[in-house]
Amino acid sequence: MTKKVKAAAYCRVSTDRDDQANSLVSQRNYFTEYIENQDGWILTNIYYDEGITGTQTKKRAGFNAMIEDAFHGNIDLILTKEVSRFARNTVDALSYTRKLKEMGVGVVFTIDNIDTRDSDGELRLTIMASIAQEESRKTSERVKWGQRRRMEQGVVFGRDLMGYKVKDGNLYINEEEAQVVRKIFHKYVDEGKGTHVIARELLEEGIRPPRASLWSNVTILRILRNEKYVGDLCQKKTITPDYLTHEKKYNHGEEEMVYLRDHHEPVIERSLWERTQRALNSRGLPDGEKKRYSSRYWCSGKLYCGVCGKRYVSRYKNLKNGTRYQAWRCYTAVNQGAGRDDTANGRIGCKNQQINNETLLFCVKFCVSHIPGSREGLKREILHEISRMKKTRDDQTDTEKIRREMETISSKKRRAVDLVLEGVISREELREQNSWYEEKLSALSRKLEQAGKEAEIRSGQTDSMEPCAEAIHEIMDFQAPNQTLCGELLEKIYIYPDHRLDIWLKELPFGIRLKFRTRGRGEGFCVEILEMAVIQKEAPCA
DSSP states (O other), X not given: OOOXXXXXXXXXXXXXXXXXXXXXXXXXXXXXHHHHTSTTEEEEEEEEEEXXXXXXXXXXXXXXXXXXXXXXXXXXXXXXXXXXXXXXXXXXXXXXXXXXXXXXXXXXXXXXXXXTTSTTHHHHHHHHHHHHHHHHHHHHHHHHHHHHHHHHXXXXXXXXXXXXXXXXXXXXXXXXXXXXXXXXXXXXXXXXXXXXXXXXXXXXXXXXXXXXXXXXXXXXXXXXXXXXXXXXXEEOSEXXXXXXXXXXXXXXXXXXXXXXXXXXXOSSOHHHHHHHHHHHHHOOOTTSSSOTTSSSSTTTTOEEETTTOOBEEEEEEEOTTSOEEEEEEEHHHHHHOSOEEETXXXXXXXXXXXXXXXXXXXXXXXXXXXXXXXXXXXXHHHHHHHHHXXXXXXXXXXXXXXXXXXXXXXXXXXXXXXXXXXXXXXXHHHHHHHHHHHHHHHHHHHHHHHHHHHHHHHHTSOOOSHHHHHHHHHHXXXXXXXXXXXXXXXXXXXXXXXXXXXEXXXXXXXXXXXXXXXXXXXXGOXXXXXXXXXXXXXXXXX
């Protein structure tokens, strides 16, 4: 009795659309009928993968199950439609067919008329697999090129996010979620709260994130750094550099990102967005890599606790009369509470008290007013900075930026012609894209002309620093320095529990120790300086 040939078939479609699903059904029906009509053949199984790319095999469950069954002797012959259905990766196609041949399993590609059991089977397979891989490369290039053009035209790729719905390539505000987003930004910037605190408060308020069970500081940070909330759109943050592996990676400059300003309706105002980004760039743990609160307020990042050495952070409280009360508290006290003994961790927290912002400002003003020489140094620094900024402005005009952008678009036009010659895009696609490029170049040309006129006007203006010097002298020549001036002159302050401050000004080779007391509340609030003494430059933090 002749041994039956155990035959199997493999089918694959690369997408899960309805038309492709119908194709998969047709393939399975075809191979079932084909194998059953062969004398001496018995159908063992029809393996298939749906919506899976052919350039790699590790995610193709049907393919891998077929290979495993073949290795266990359950299959003698595999039929598949064409090489591109089996694998679009030349290495995979040759590797698997060789392994199968060693196990006595042949592979027949019906449309390509290749049988790996024939003497020239591997040569013909190599040629066809190389062609299939090249077609995959062209397809990948074509898809990436088309996606980038659509991105440049403002089409949104991606899924819904907190505060927005994505529909037909456009972003639409989800007002219920947008209110939560605004709350997060205001908590971070206006209330000075950290990401961990914001996450905890949202959970306590019963607010849940849309696609996670709990809020985390990472989720909050992603919201605070997402440019979509200010109406901008940045795409190609992640890329797929290898069309064979299809593995995504973060774009660290390998490909140009697509950034469109004022692309859609914003959730927050741009001023709030810019303040948030400055705060994010300046904040960090007190003993971490960055300075915390280094530029948000006049004394941000300059206040230190004289008990534990940590920085002081700003805190607000809304009073009954509608005003906001600002004070500064030790970071340790904020997170761990007042100093206490803990059985497991020893001494935790900090006993140092908070200090009113008005008290701090009064004390620094007192020091600055009694050391008038320090203002002269600041005047020189300001004039030097104005001079540097004027030079930078003149050296790097808007016209240069516009010319660079025009050159980038011209380069893309030239590249589009190459893509037509390579067969990646059609001539019709080239005409449509060139039309869009011409519109962009025409708009940039008009901007370049306008920028040139503005540059001529600026070049005709005097570069004399005398008006600036007079204006600065007029602003700074007063007995009660303002908050901005105090912040510029202040180097650091150590705050102690006994109403004592050690204040260091940038222009002085020594520090000033003040003892003060406060009286009254509201409009009757006042600060009195009880003692003033000069101290050495380096003071111990204890």
